[in-house]
Amino acid sequence: MSLSPEEALKVMEGAQSIAIAGHVNPDGDAIGSALALRSLLRALGKDAVVLLGQDSAAPELYRFLPEYEFVRASEYSGVPDLFIVVDASTAKRLGTSERILGVARDTLVIDHHSNYEGFANHYIGDATAPAAATVIWRIIKASGIKPTLAMATYCYVGIMTDTGRFAFRNTNASAFADATEMIGIGVDPARMSELVYENRTLSALRLEALMIDRIQFSGGGSVAYSFILEDDLRALGLERDATEQLPATLRAIKGVEVAALFRDEGTKGIHASLRSRNTFNVGAFASRFGGGGHAGAAGLTLKQPLDEVISLVVSGLASELSARLSAGT
Numbered sequence: 543m544s545l546s547p548e549e550a551l552k553v554m555e556g557a558q559s560i561a562i563a564g565h566v567n568p569d570g571d572a573i574g575s576a577l578a579l580r581s582l583l584r585a586l587g588k589d590a591v592v593l594l595g596q597d598s599a600a601p602e603l604y605r606f607l608p609e610y611e612f613v614r615a616s617e618y619s620g621v622p623d624l625f626i627v628v629d630a631s632t633a634k635r636l637g638t639s640e641r642i643l644g645v646a647r648d649t650l651v652i653d654h655h656s657n658y659e660g661f662a663n664h665y666i667g668d669a670t671a672p673a674a675a676t677v678i679w680r681i682i683k684a685s686g687i688k689p690t691l692a693m694a695t696y697c698y699v700g701i702m703t704d705t706g707r708f709a710f711r712n713t714n715a716s717a718f719a720d721a722t723e724m725i726g727i728g729v730d731p732a733r734m735s736e737l738v739y740e741n742r743t744l745s746a747l748r749l750e751a752l753m754i755d756r757i758q759f760s761g762g763g764s765v766a767y768s769f770i771l772e773d774d775l776r777a778l779g780l781e782r783d784a785t786e787q788l789p790a791t792l793r794a795i796k797g798v799e800v801a802a803l804f805r806d807e808g809t810k811g812i813h814a815s816l817r818s819r820n821t822f823n824v825g826a827f828a829s830r831f832g833g834g835g836h837a838g839a840a841g842l843t844l845k846q847p848l849d850e851v852i853s854l855v856v857s858g859l860a861s862e863l864s865a866r867l868s869a870g871t
């Protein structure tokens with residue numbers, strides 16, 4: 543059962559020191575949600591920090607955001623009154639921040655995934671919300687604090703990136719209504735889009751070219767897939783976040799229902815980023831392999847050789863898609 547924004551604020555009011563964490567390899571929503579919540583909590587007089595569940599740096603892509611500062615969870619020795627998890631429905635997505643669940647005096651999850659695994663004391667979530675930042679925005683508005691330009695910018699970036707610039711199937715009226723409010727506060731939508739999507743290095747484009755060169759199809763063209771190796775990133779001097787927008791390129795191919803980008807993450811295994819176009823639920827598919835996510839965007843990680851993971855996932859996708867086609871659903 544989800545708390546209301548007012549009830550979530552009550553939980554926060556009872557705490558003074560608060561640590562916030564999003565999922566590992568944070569995207570625009572995890573980062574935007576966490577930083578927006580930190581702004582709100584500081585405005586409410588709390589001591590709030592945002593933890594990074596990994597020892598690699600936060601993505602450069604979002605460095606334009608105000609006060610882009612994080613504390614590595616592995617170096618955080620505090621015992622917060624409250625630990626707030628944003629944009630994650632399972633504890634294992636927290637990386638090195640997961641440890642804080644065991645030391646914090648109280649815990650709260652703020653999320654928009656559909657499969658919350660009940661790992662905290664309190665929960666506020668909405669699976670129909672396009673982004674976790676949507677839920678954060680509701681909490682900000684319920685707080686009585688006047689939203690600042692920084693808060694609006696953080697939440698705008700969360701919604702813009704999780705909806706793929708207001709285009710993916712999770713885009714709904716609330717995304718536009720919230721964006722309208724944020725623009726009213728001073729967010730410049732063209733600038734935000736430019737900073738995130740039109741700020742690519744030649745190396746990032748070369749990585750995309752490499753991925754495009756390796757595209758293969760299955761299921762009569764309904765599944766498109768490709769892969770990126772650790773060495774590709776190393777050779778081009780790129781970090782993992784350079785791959786964040788690549789699965790959307792695969793899904794944009796005519797006739798493709800589901801796209802899969804496999805990324806070799808060395809000792810962590812092979813991560814598959816899955817994206818679907820219409821009705822196929824990649825979140826449900828990924829959860830059968832220990833992963834998860836949303837209907838239109840999900841991921842999974844398997845510790846098997848790349849070719850085995852590709853054949854397992856691609857054959858699974860192709861057979862489920864063809865079973866659905868023959869069943870007429």
Ligand code: 5GP
Nearest residue numbers: 632815816833834835836839840841842843
């Ligand atoms: P990506 O494929 O870009 O890493 O993630 C796409 C979506 O799936 C995001 O919402 C992300 O949180 C979710 N996701 C990715 N990998 C996993 C995973 O291993 N477990 C779960 N539960 N969700 C994941």
Ligand code: MN
Nearest residue numbers: 571629674704
């Ligand atoms: Mn999200």
